[in-house]
Amino acid sequence: MDFSSINPVLLLASLIVAATPLLLAAxxxxxxxxxxxxxxxxxxxxxxxxxxxxxxxxxxxxxVVGLLAAAVGGAVLSMLFALLTQYALANxxxxxxxxxxxxxxxxxxxGQGYQGVKPPSxxxxxxxxxxxxxxxxxxxxxxxxxxxxxxxxTLGVWAVLKYSRAGLILRAVGESHDAAHALGYKVVRIRxxxxxxGGACAGMGGAYISLIRVPQWTEGMTAGIGWIAxxxxxxxxxxxWRVLLGACLFGGINVLQLNLQAAGIAIPVExxxxxPYVITIVVLVIMSADRSRAPASLGKVFHAGx
Amino acid sequence: MIKLxxxxxxxKAWTYLTPLLAVALTMIVGGALFASLGKDPVVAIKTIFWExxxxxxxxxxxxxxxxxxxxxxxxxIGLSLGFRAGIWNIGAEGQYIMGAIVGAGVGLAxxxxxxxxxxxxxxxxxxxxxxxxxxxxxxxxxRFGTNEILVSLMLVYVAEQLLASASLGxxxxxxxxxxxxxxxxxxxxxxxxxxxxxxxxxxWGVVAALIAVIFAYVxxxxxxxxxxxxxxxxxxxxxxxxxxxxxxxxxICLGASGALAGVAGLFEVSGPAGQVSIDFNVxxxxxxxxxxxxxxxxxxxxxxxxxxxxLTYIGGEIAQSKLGLPxxxxxxxxxxxxxxxxxxDVLTNFRIRLAKREVA
Numbered sequence: 001m002d003f004s005s006i007n008p009v010l011l012l013a014s015l016i017v018a019a020t021p022l023l024l025a026a027x028x029x030x031x032x033x034x035x036x037x038x039x040x041x042x043x044x045x046x047x048x049x050x051x052x053x054x055x056x057x058x059x060x061x062x063x064v065v066g067l068l069a070a071a072v073g074g075a076v077l078s079m080l081f082a083l084l085t086q087y088a089l090a091n092x093x094x095x096x097x098x099x100x101x102x103x104x105x106x107x108x109x110x111g112q113g114y115q116g117v118k119p120p121s122x123x124x125x126x127x128x129x130x131x132x133x134x135x136x137x138x139x140x141x142x143x144x145x146x147x148x149x150x151x152x153x154t155l156g157v158w159a160v161l162k163y164s165r166a167g168l169i170l171r172a173v174g175e176s177h178d179a180a181h182a183l184g185y186k187v188v189r190i191r192x193x194x195x196x197x198g199g200a201c202a203g204m205g206g207a208y209i210s211l212i213r214v215p216q217w218t219e220g221m222t223a224g225i226g227w228i229a230x231x232x233x234x235x236x237x238x239x240x241w242r243v244l245l246g247a248c249l250f251g252g253i254n255v256l257q258l259n260l261q262a263a264g265i266a267i268p269v270e271x272x273x274x275x276p277y278v279i280t281i282v283v284l285v286i287m288s289a290d291r292s293r294a295p296a297s298l299g300k301v302f303h304a305g306x
Numbered sequence: 307m308i309k310l311x312x313x314x315x316x317x318k319a320w321t322y323l324t325p326l327l328a329v330a331l332t333m334i335v336g337g338a339l340f341a342s343l344g345k346d347p348v349v350a351i352k353t354i355f356w357e358x359x360x361x362x363x364x365x366x367x368x369x370x371x372x373x374x375x376x377x378x379x380x381x382x383i384g385l386s387l388g389f390r391a392g393i394w395n396i397g398a399e400g401q402y403i404m405g406a407i408v409g410a411g412v413g414l415a416x417x418x419x420x421x422x423x424x425x426x427x428x429x430x431x432x433x434x435x436x437x438x439x440x441x442x443x444x445x446x447x448x449r450f451g452t453n454e455i456l457v458s459l460m461l462v463y464v465a466e467q468l469l470a471s472a473s474l475g476x477x478x479x480x481x482x483x484x485x486x487x488x489x490x491x492x493x494x495x496x497x498x499x500x501x502x503x504x505x506x507x508x509x510w511g512v513v514a515a516l517i518a519v520i521f522a523y524v525x526x527x528x529x530x531x532x533x534x535x536x537x538x539x540x541x542x543x544x545x546x547x548x549x550x551x552x553x554x555x556x557x558i559c560l561g562a563s564g565a566l567a568g569v570a571g572l573f574e575v576s577g578p579a580g581q582v583s584i585d586f587n588v589x590x591x592x593x594x595x596x597x598x599x600x601x602x603x604x605x606x607x608x609x610x611x612x613x614x615x616x617l618t619y620i621g622g623e624i625a626q627s628k629l630g631l632p633x634x635x636x637x638x639x640x641x642x643x644x645x646x647x648x649x650x651d652v653l654t655n656f657r658i659r660l661a662k663r664e665v666a
Contacts, residue, residue, distance in 0.1 A: 108637065
């Protein structure tokens with residue numbers, strides 16, 4: 001066992017890299033759930049985003065275009081979910097599962113021929129001056145710009161939900177769709193927009209994994225990160241800053257277990273590899289004591305006539 | 307402007323028609339997908355749905371139908387009980403793996419002894435393995451109100467790691483020259499789940515699946531517990547007043563689905579798969595979710611849906627070797643089926659009316 005091989009600066013920097021896809025997917029899902037919709041298809045949208053982003057980035061040679069394509073891919077897939085749950089009034093749990101199964105199939109179909117291909121690398125964005133700060137600089141300010149994007153997205157979601165009229169309407173729709181409808185708000189339209197936003201975020205989260213974190217395409221490469229993102233929203237009690245905290249926590253656990261594997265610690269590899277999932281369960285148990293924070297209309301079908 | 311009008315009661319006719327409509331739509335859109343991949347859609351669809359049953363090699367494919375259908379039906383029957391009551395076990399894949407590991411472990415513990423009671427013991431152990439794995443989300447839900455969807459799903463990943471650990475360590479074949487995977491149970495008569503009638507594919511899993519269908523049918527239609535399950539799903543408030551104990555229902559539904567998934571895993575690992583290996587599981591636990599919905603959560607429906615889904619597996623394999631259709635296209639095809647089913651389901655509960663646009 002050799003702990004000296006674990007460099008704290010690198011560890012923290014890779015923690016942020018591991019946390020970013022989780023943060024992106026979870027913040028999108030948070031908005032969706034705040035609007036009263038439970039989309040269990042995060043995993044499917046992430047993996048679809050991962051391959052869309054990867055394929056477009058490889059073909060155009062531009063990772064930024066790839067990222068945009070991933071957002072579009074995730075949003076298009078979530079549109080299917082929106083059609084199903086908002087217009088065909090299907091059960092949200094079943095539709096979300098369908099989205100995940102469909103997304104996994106779709107991604108491995110598109111992904112044929114992309115295995116073993118190296119994507120164009122993302123430019124690293126060193127913030128001048130700040131990146132020269134010892135320790136903090138390399139950890140926080142020499143990341144790629146998606147890390148900053150994810151952070152500002154969190155900030156934006158928090159501010160919009162808390163201080164803007166649009167945020168208030170979104171929350172009203174999530175708390176009581178009947179009351180919001182009676183006030184004249186277009187419940188379905190608002191929810192569809194929220195679902196699309198969630199899909200785009202999940203798609204970008206997926207592309208972050210395939211373009212930056214790994215960077216490579218393998219089938220099923222998101223490996224449950226979408227589901228962990230769903231758990232993260234519960235963990236965060238539907239609060240944006242807690243999502244950020246949770247994403248760092250889970251990113252940290254994942255990076256730590258990978259580093260411990262590499263350092264050859266005397267714990268079996270399988271135990272280390274299952275630890276993020278086990279810890280997710282433990283955290284869910286602890287957090288589920290307080291369910292009062294969940295949007296009141298979460299997962300309920302809205303039909304204006306009934 | 308299309309308007310949906312809620313039916314006072316779900317339409318009986320559409321309940322039976324929607325699965326057929328969904329299959330038809332999937333064939334059309336799936337055909338378009340195959341065409342976009344450069345394959346003749348008619349040939350592809352025919353290869354998937356026709357060849358396994360009626361081609362000259364059908365004698366080889368028909369037994370496969372039972373082999374692939376049995377685990378799907380077994381798992382889907384268990385899932386349907388919970389789904390009816392709004393209890394979402396989506397971690398059947400994990401319970402399937404745990405049943406296989408525990409069941410095969412018990413069998414291998416007796417190796418090389420031959421005795422008639424070894425296989426029954428393995429079946430019981432398999433059921434217990436799956437049951438315990440499902441009891442984790444059940445207990446957490448009852449005791450702490452934890453979301454069973456996320457917990458059961460997370461446990462799939464944990465089970466996959468345990469499977470890797472078991473096939474590389476604990477259950478590894480000591481005579482296997484260091485290769486991963488357990489002893490092949492096909493070479494161990496007392497533990498082998500072979501064909502009951504030679505070359506029919508009729509193994510104990512098929513028998514168990516048929517028994518499960520009958521049991522579920524009787525339970526749901528003739529038994530108080532089945533009534534409580536249906537009541538909880540259809541009218542939760544009424545169920546509360548009727549004195550249904552939700553905790554008991556959660557434990558029973560998750561436990562039953564876990565045990566059924568566990569035996570399905572054991573039958574697979576002791577028969578068609580033959581050994582515990584890192585990737586013996588091929589996602590039946592997830593496909594069974596589609597089967598359960600396609601079968602309208604009804605035992606007989608699930609039996610038919612299981613057969614249809616098995617057909618797409620086998621036909622998909624044929625299309626893969628003959629037409630070069632990618633395996634992922636079949637997976638997508640199956641996912642599409644669930645999508646269309648959920649979409650057309652709106653016809654069961656709503657009437658579609660054309661109406662003038664109203665001012666909100």
